Amino acid sequence: MSANAVAATLDLEPFNDEVRPVVRFLRGPHLLGQTPFVAGKTLVEHALEAGVEIPTNCSSGTCGACMVTLMLGDVPLSDPLPPGLDDFLVEEGARLGCIGLPNGDVDIDMRPPL
Numbered sequence: 001m002s003a004n005a006v007a008a009t010l011d012l013e014p015f016n017d018e019v020r021p022v023v024r025f026l027r028g029p030h031l032l033g034q035t036p037f038v039a040g041k042t043l044v045e046h047a048l049e050a051g052v053e054i055p056t057n058c059s060s061g062t063c064g065a066c067m068v069t070l071m072l073g074d075v076p077l078s079d080p081l082p083p084g085l086d087d088f089l090v091e092e093g094a095r096l097g098c099i100g101l102p103n104g105d106v107d108i109d110m111r112p113p114l
């Protein structure tokens with residue numbers, strides 16, 4: 001019996017063997033939460049889905065209150081950089097949760113790289 005036939009028998013969602021990208025939120029080595037990646041959602045929105053709160057203030061990339069550290073994966077940057085980031089911070093992995101749009105699997109450390 002196939003996995004989908006078993007799922008239908010048990011009234012479950014069909015088995016999907018396609019691995020979905022995940023956005024994970026950590027504090028150092030400790031996993032705080034994770035949620036499936038959704039294109040077009042910011043890091044703050046993903047964090048809320050994962051039960052993790054990224055503090056915000058301006059929500060426009062200006063103040064830096066939502067700064068986190070990109071440990072793994074891709075969160076593209078705008079050119080020019082938003083006022084809340086500079087070249088040094090970016091080199092250290094800084095991203096702004098309020099405007100940062102992950103691109104597939106990413107690991108985020110909730111601590112800013114300072």
Ligand code: FES
Binds near residue numbers: 097
């Ligand atoms: S909340 Fe101000 S830069 Fe993100």
